[in-house]
Amino acid sequence: MKTLWLGAASAAALICASAPALAANAPDLSQAPRMGPWGFDAAGRDMSVAPSKDFFDYANGGYLTRLEIPADRSRYGAFDALNELSQNRMRAVVEKASANTAATGDEAKVGAFYRSFMDEAAVDALGAKPMAADLAAIAAIKSxxxxxxxxxxxxxxxxxxxxxxxxxxxxxxxxxxxxxxxxxxxxxxxxxxxxxxxxxxxxxxxxxxxxxxxxxxxxxxxxxxxxxxxxxxxxxxxxxxxxxxxxxxxxxxxxxxxxxxxxxxxxxxxxxxxxxxxxxxxxxxxxxxxxxxxxxxxxxxxxxxxxxxxxxxxxxxxxAAPYLAKDFNQANYEFRNKTLSGQPVQQPRWKRGVTGVDSNLGEALGKVYVAAYFPAENKAKMEALVGDIRTAMGARIEKLDWMGPATKAKALEKLSKFRVKIAYPDKWRDYSGLSIKDGDLYGNIQRASAFEWDYRAARLGGPVDDDEWGMTPPTINAYYQPTKNEIVFPAAILQPPFFDPQGDPAINYGGIGGVIGHEITHGFDDQGRKSDGDGKLTDWWTAEDAAKFDAQAKKFGKQYAAVEVLPGANINGDLTMGENIADLGGLLLALDAYHISLKGQPAPVIDGLTGDQRVFLGWAQVWRGKYRDDRMRQQLVSDPHSPPKYRVQVPVKNIDAFYEAFGVKPGDGMYVAPADRVRIW
Structure with a gap:
């Protein structure tokens, strides 16, 4: 599975008797904030930095200067802010279910799971006892x-x-x-x-x-x-x-x-x-x-x-430590989160609790989440955006000067067979066979894990379920699945800064349009290109075209490998290759699709910014954020995504329209000579 953002949330465990209720006069934390009146946080720019010198800092420098990473986080930015919003919304759902002790069906399971997690006193009282039988089974092994x-x-x-x-x-x-x-x-x-x-x-x-x-x-x-x-x-x-x-x-x-x-x-x-x-x-x-x-x-x-x-x-x-007594839980946090990622403070128990419900009863929670927080009209608007991006990809394939007609025909056939899933599944998981009990957190996690494992094991050798989703609706992410040749966008990502139904279309094309283009391009990245329109891993390229693709991909990888993010720590251009190609393709497609949407009319100018400038700014706004050094070092060796700043900086340097939009000239920090720019999709 190719994702827009891999590993966005750290693994969590769940705690205290009850999370504090929100005060009556507290701000509504379940509403998505808009990014300025037309979808862009203009105040988040650093106007002392020329876009031709450092585009990311120009677009996001003001925001980043003021941003402090919360103590319970190892990084923070646009994705994380939306994740907090999603957590607040899930909290409202699970606390309502938890309070309803007369609930039945999925609501009862959600409530019981959350209660078992939040009853910290009961968990602490058990100590290591929940593991006793499993430890004994290990000790009894004879061979x-x-x-x-x-x-x-x-x-x-x-x-x-x-x-x-x-x-x-x-x-x-x-x-x-x-x-x-x-x-x-x-x-x-x-x-x-x-x-x-x-x-x-x-x-x-x-x-x-x-x-x-x-x-x-x-x-x-x-x-x-x-x-x-x-x-x-x-x-x-x-x-x-x-x-x-x-x-x-x-x-x-x-x-x-x-x-x-x-x-x-x-x-x-x-x-x-x-x-x-x-x-x-x-x-x-x-x-x-x-x-x-x-x-x-x-x-x-x-x-x-x-x-x-x-x-x-x-x-x-x-x-098991996140679901055991405090001494286990604290030791796990101290090493896994603090030592490895630099996170100073453990997340509140309620946050870990709702994450646990989402991880183990995701579609039961997601069904209620969607009903409460996802406007149906947003799905239709997304479908229109996807249509424009697909049209743009088809046009780009047809115009490629490095690809021969035989490979082009296969590429266009694959594009025509792309399946698109938006917001939530058409059919929901049945959890009736899963037993969730009050006061048995360890057992609940084990039974939920075994339930999911056995569900998948039972399908071995059988027909594939094409309706299945690999992410839950409250997830801030998106993915491309090669074997299904599908792109998937959960409900939670379809809001600012990615998508603002009342916002400027150029910002939306740069934001969610870039995400759509990113996922479509995954079908044609260095690995996705190996699967055909039916999802089969097979070589549908001519040898000549494959060699040309590989040459450009290697050239692109060298651009990333040259970036030293921290002293002695560079981006791994081979590990991040697929995501980097998807970022470049996604932004190119977003720009093309925006032009298609204008239907021949000139783009409006807003606050002195042209349409093309706003598309680039929409993409940059999505990736604003900061990392703690330990978390960044971990990402550089283990994550196939480049650090956020370079998901903006490197792709735009290879797009001719960027030079025209911001007047980038030889000698500028963002300048790459035309002959050295990468041309893939």
Whole structure:
């Protein structure tokens, strides 16, 4: 799945007896604020900076100068402000459900889940007891083969595994579900945290965190086992693929018959693993990082059983910590949020509570959210915008001078088959089989996780549900799904600064239009281009056209790789390639679509700004924000998206219309010579 913003919200756990009620005279926190009278925050600019010198600072510098990252955040900006709005709205929904003890159906489940999370006193009183049976099951393991079965089972609930798994559309047979297997075993955000001296402090803190949780869980020899666990994971990191390597859709599609997997990667009991994960009927799997699998299996086989048990106990405690007593919860926050991301203060319990409801009962919550907060007319306006962007993409494909007619025909066919989903699903999930109980937070999380896992496992080998959504309506995000060849826009993103129904069309085209264009372009980025109009991973390009595309993509990657965001920390142009191409294409399409919408009439001038200038400003406004340094370093090694500033700066330098709009000349900070500008879509 290609997203507009990956990892926008940190994982949360839920707490206190009750969140404080909003005062009667408090501001209405459920209403989306407008960005000035015509959709743009003109006061957020820094007029002392010329747009030709630094466009991002010109567009957002005033706002950023005044912005202080809230203490319970590791970053803050346009996405985060909307996320807070969404959280406030979800809070109103879940608190109403929580107060209605006579509720039935989905409302009763939402209310009971939230109550179980907010009853902090009851959670604290239980200490580590909720984990007791699971810890005992780990301690009772007698062999590595038995441990492999337990690792499969823990994927349904809490716990870790040396190998991950999920059921998803088969990339080469997208009408059927299949099992994917991928490398796992690491507790830090990326392999670089184990291998790069820049993260030595974080690695040391991680070992202390492992020891802390093992101590709290009552596991024997916590310090000794923590050292063994980190040493074990370091060995796994050494043989793991990089994130950039894992982006390659061709390299990561490696089908294996389950019967032959044991011989390929001996040392790990694959059938026991799949049986434990309720995937017994799988006869064929897709192995992602195929060359890493035998090496990780060998590490597993060579590890002592005691270390594997301690590793499993830690992973159980780590994943469960946000839903356990305060000492577990605090330790988890101190390391995961404060040490790794620089977040000074933990989020209030109610915020973590509504996030938990959204994560585990997302469509039950989303159905009420949409009814309360999403105007039906916004869906029709979005459909019109999507239509203009699609028209613009078709025109751009037809005019490409580097692409031959055979590839163009296939590209246009793919574009014609794009499926579009806006705001919310046409059919909602049925949660009737999920049991949610008051006073059982740990159990509620486990049952919700197993319910979701088993729902997907049961579909293995069956027809794909084309109506399914991969995000809930209150999510501030969007995505492109290659196997379905679809673009999806949840309800919560369809508001300022992305989309203002009363705002200037140019700002809307630069905002939500750029987002729409971004997702459409994902279907034609360096990986999305490998799937055809039916979602099948197949090569539909001529060799000559593919070589021309790759040359421009590499040229684009070098522009990003040259950017030093923090001392000694540059953007990874290979890891961020797909998102960067989507940003460039999205902005180009937004500009073209705005021109289409004018129907030959001149664009109005507003506050001295031309239509094209406002499109660029609409895009820049979406990406305004700040990061704490630790969070930024984490993003640079683990996130396929470039930092927000460079999602503006680098693409616009490659768009000729930007130079015309703002009078950029040779010698200006934003200038790139025409011959060096990247031309893809």
């Amino acid at each position: 590595r083969d038995e441990m492999a079965g337990l690792m499969g089972a823990t994927m349904r609930k809490f716990g870790g595994s040396f190998f991950g798994s999920y059921v998803h559309d088969d990339a080469k047979d997208p009408e059927k579900y299949t099992v994917y297997l991928l490398q796992g075993g690491l507790g830090l955000p990326d392999r670089d945290y184990y291998l790069d001296d820049k993260f030595k402090t974080q690695k040391t803190a991680y070992e202390a965190y492992v020891a802390k949780l093992l101590t709290l869980a009552g596991w024997e020899k916590p310090a000794e086992n923590a050292a063994a666990i980190v040493a074990l994971e370091t060995e796994i990191a050494k043989v793991s693929w990089t994130r950039a390597e894992r982006r390659d859709d061709d390299r990561t599609y490696n089908p294996f018959e389950v019967a032959k997997l044991q011989a390929y990667a001996p040392g790990f009991a694959w059938k026991r693993f799949l049986d434990g994960a309720n995937l017994s009927k799988a006869e064929r799997v897709i192995v992602s990082e195929n060359t890493a699998f035998p090496k990780i299996a060998a590490i597993y086989a060579g590890a002592s059983l005691d270390t594997l048990k301690a590793w499993s106990a830690f992973n159980l405690a780590d994943q």
